[in-house]
Amino acid sequence: MYLRKALLRIPLHSTLVFFGILWLVPTLGLLITSFRDPAAIAASGWWTVLPKLFSGGQFSLQNYVRVVLKEGFGRSFLNSLTISIPATFLSVFIASFAAFGFAWLRFSGRRFLFMIVVALMVIPLQMTFIPILPIYSKLGLAGTFPGIWLAHTAYGLPLTTYLVHNFVASIPKDLFDSAAIDGATPFTTFWRIVMPISLPAIASVFIFQFLWIWNDLLVALIYLGARPNVAPMTLKIANLVTNRGQDWELLTAAAFVSMALPLVVFFSLQRYFVRGILAGSVKG
């Protein structure tokens, strides 16, 4: 009986293992390659090292050293941080204020304006580049960090506002009533009640937004263009593909440097990340 049951489950397990392999192998290939000698990469496939995985001498950090120190990826790693952190803070901060306003303050046009925000969540960013770029050039914002902070903040606002709003709107009204009786203004209510309660939700939105900006290529391509001193990782890698598409030792190591932070965030904060995604889709 037990054996029969186990046999019946073979198709289930084999399907799942198949998908597991399909999802793991490409990344594994990149990881192994990034530690191999450039000559070895060109001479044989990465899977040939698998049987002798633990014999020494074939792996080194030289590709990473070269990518970070000589090819300027250390700089672009810092650029990615310089772009993502302030832009994420700014958009989550402004979005939290707006979400509270839309959920709990009465003003004319509230519903209509929020509907516009909801509609703009899916607008193609391509609609915005052509008119903004000349203004950016005139104001000296093109190719600067403040310029891309503002752009990312604004582009992220519809979704972040909507996500925070989903949570803030579900706070029980009684909490505010007692605060109002104690004479709290909307500002103190916001700081003392809404923010602390919403912190887990805001953390999810923060992570979501941070990864979005860190992983962005298009916005950086448009507003930072060809300036290497401000280029984030994604932009730098895209240029590397265009110029030296066969230098796998550089491409693989650079790709992993750019993935390192998202992977750490993903595995340490997976719970928040998943919650952010669910808030955006299941409830919405």
Added chain:
Amino acid sequence: MFRVGRWRPWLFVGPALLLITFFLVYPTVVTIIRSFFGRGAQLFGPRVHYVGFANWKYVFTSPVMLTALRNNVLWVVLFTTCTVGIGLILAVMLDRVRYEKILKSVIFVPAAISMVGASIIWKFVYAFRPEGMPQIGILNAIVVALGGKPIGWLLQRPWINNICLIIVGIWIWTGFCMVILSAAYKNIPKQLLEAARIDGASEWQVFHRVVLPLLVPTIAVVGTTMVVTVLKIFDIVYVMTNGNFSTEVIANRMYKEMFNYFNYGRASAIAVVLLILIMPFMFLNIRRFTQQEGGR
């Protein structure tokens, strides 16, 4: 709901609305107008003239744009069916095994990395070298080991290379669909499934008659999210082929018209095409929101 006078609410929503107006609403209006004007950066500049529907004619008749439109259709169909379909299968299957958590992480992890990074990963899988040389891409190594000739996966137009690009997209987004569908699946009361089984329903009937109907709303949400995502697909194509060998898509063409050919009129018209395609989903979002708001 607080009543706090006329001006105070605007302190809360004002900054967001200002930024949204400047970066999203105003440019959208200008881009629509701009799609009826010629090349050149400055609208109302000396070299920019009203050209009527010339840009629009280009958008719907030029061979490159027709290729891009065709490819976007291919992306929408293949990408959406596979991400949602595989995501659903995995969500249901993983619920029955003990290694659910770890396999879920494995399949979900591409959602956290950049599409640029994923493109590098797959460019290496697809790596191609002429016959006789050692293959360093695993796909061609398998083909050669099976006695075949190496294939230029990203060069073989128009089906093989486009499908290869779409697979990269599926690899990135399936985990996202799986996570959402899995949460919805776990929300279905297990007694419901048990009752069906006791009544003699086979596993397939349970899935087909009980699970699937209950998941339809979630599948619709995930599906529309995928369609919106894929209509705007850019990074994968830009990094892997830059639209060469008949792999062009709308968003990449728009970028080229803007930055390679400096034809802002055409680029605007192409952007508006994207907007028109995405419009139905904007209304869908608004409708869903008003229904939800009605219950509050």
